[in-house]
Amino acid sequence: MSQPGDFTVDATDGAARACTLETAHGTVQTPVFMPVGTLGTVKGIDPRELTEIGTQILLGNTYHLHLKPGEELIAELGGLHRFMAWDGPILTDSGGFQVFSLAHTRTIDDDGVTFRSVYDGSAVRLRPEDAMRVQELLGSDIAMCFDEVPKPDAPLQHLAAAVERTTRWAERCKASPAASGQLRFGIVQGGVDEALRARSAKDIIDIGFDGYAIGGLAVGEERDDMFRVTKSTADLLPTDRPRYFMGIGDPEGILRVIAAGVDMFDCVLPTRLGRTGAAMTSAGRLNLRNATFARDDRPLDELCACSTCTRFSRAYIRHLVAQKEILGMRLLSVHNMAFLLALTTSAREAIVEQRFDDFLAGALERLKTGSD
């Protein structure tokens, strides 16, 4: 009988891994892309559609759900799974990233952070214990530690202080109550400084968590630095625990972090692009606002088997986008998500079949061919 937290490495190919993680709401096979359900909804997509396209696990945002509609209300209504009608696994972030990226005015001290709500400007206090309490009440399957996310160009002294604070907060997070069967992931910080990352990784591993995340990347640093630090950090993480890169959703980025040994990743990119008229395809990105698609009878991606591509033409979707029709955003969001999920499924197959290098080279080459 499997238990939440059970983790097996099914195959490796170079640094890339194909693993299986058990959670209280089901099994996750990695590499896995996690659609982001910011406010209890993956924007524009119905949970039934998420199931249809092969979604294994969703991400919920502690920051947003704490403010709207509030974790007490969600708990009263049976928890986040029931509230949003999603029976599968859910990972909640801790709010750390949003506190630091969204809040215009905030004060930070060793005990926690005070910031202004993006919804109504009211003052909100969030300590590590609060972040874990919110996630406990939401009832997620995986809770993330509350961390300090410094700006990518912060001075080394600031980065080091954030690493230290993140470690102390991780200890307090681990000491906080968890929901039944809820796993806890620690977060490694340290900017793009490999020595700091190594120190943070050691600190967090010493505390001991069910999984380990690489945080504070994809926040504006150079892409080469991001991939370099991802690789060096992943190399330091335990092989018998899942590894999560926080916040990457472009196809090339996903493939490269998989190559670095990362198992899990998330991003709002597929739905954000969908709402702004753009499609991710195996041959790169398409802007459906472009008039060149007005009479294009082809699907968004001829290699895609999703419910958008098997039914609708680029011309139709362009028409919907031009007229600001909700269905246009829906069809693009579903396709983009299906595309990323299929990409990661293909990556897993390639790892299992020991041909990941060829798969990676071929996929990256196709992505560069452009839309036409």
Add this chain to the structure above:
Amino acid sequence: MSQPGDFTVDATDGAARACTLETAHGTVQTPVFMPVGTLGTVKGIDPRELTEIGTQILLGNTYHLHLKPGEELIAELGGLHRFMAWDGPILTDSGGFQVFSLAHTRTIDDDGVTFRSVYDGSAVRLRPEDAMRVQELLGSDIAMCFDEVPKPDAPLQHLAAAVERTTRWAERCKASPAASGQLRFGIVQGGVDEALRARSAKDIIDIGFDGYAIGGLAVGEERDDMFRVTKSTADLLPTDRPRYFMGIGDPEGILRVIAAGVDMFDCVLPTRLGRTGAAMTSAGRLNLRNATFARDDRPLDELCACSTCTRFSRAYIRHLVAQKEILGMRLLSVHNMAFLLALTTSAREAIVEQRFDDFLAGALERLKTGSD
């Protein structure tokens, strides 16, 4: 072997009818509500969802599709059915109603109408032959004649002139080419003047069409006048042809026009309400913006079996509406449409079982009970 236009009256109960109409894309059982796909999409709803909730026939708007993206483009891409991925029957209106209700500046003469596009202000000329040509290229199953729709408070002389012009235009519409298997419906005008309605009905019936519509109502006149004129006009229409009331979508209105002997009706109301946070229920309308729903764990309508009501609470939908999430508009639009379709299916069953009066009285009573 059935042919497009075949029509049988399966049962009557008082003036109410349960009928079957054959079209080139399938069979329609009446009474039937037709969701409106203004610009080639029923706003916010996927064609698969329309099928799931029992949609039999859609309506497309000639005015809008002529302007965006244009009938030539749609024809080039295989016609409206293929363009919007809907294999079932489609009825297209003629644009007459939109020309008269949307155009700020228009000039009308016996040959046709010149108006300004609501999209870019350009001058557009539409004659009866043009309206039929657009519908031929769209490839709809039922094409409507191009009519003149006067304001409800127009003087009698103006109403009479509109009736005469509508008759002359109907003759020209009938003489225009049709798509393969495409049916033609004539439209009766005459405001709320029963004598004018009788004259218009006689004129249009004399020309001879596959079905007959009652147009120019539900445009601002008193409700009692509307129901009175609907009944008196329906009484004059051939019993062996379908009858279509153009533009009614509130539950009470639908039930009353069914009672008057109408078979078909359409309205944007269910999707418009859905996009603005309102739900139609068997106990009346709910405004999900209302804070009283914040902790309400019940479905929108406890009598409804749709995919919204079987999965989501009022509290969740209120949260989505408050946060302007697309999924909130989707779930409400799907529910509202499912509710109206189920209401008309129940009406048909009641007619077939000769208990329509009791059904009508019970449904109208429940609609008045309020939201709680």
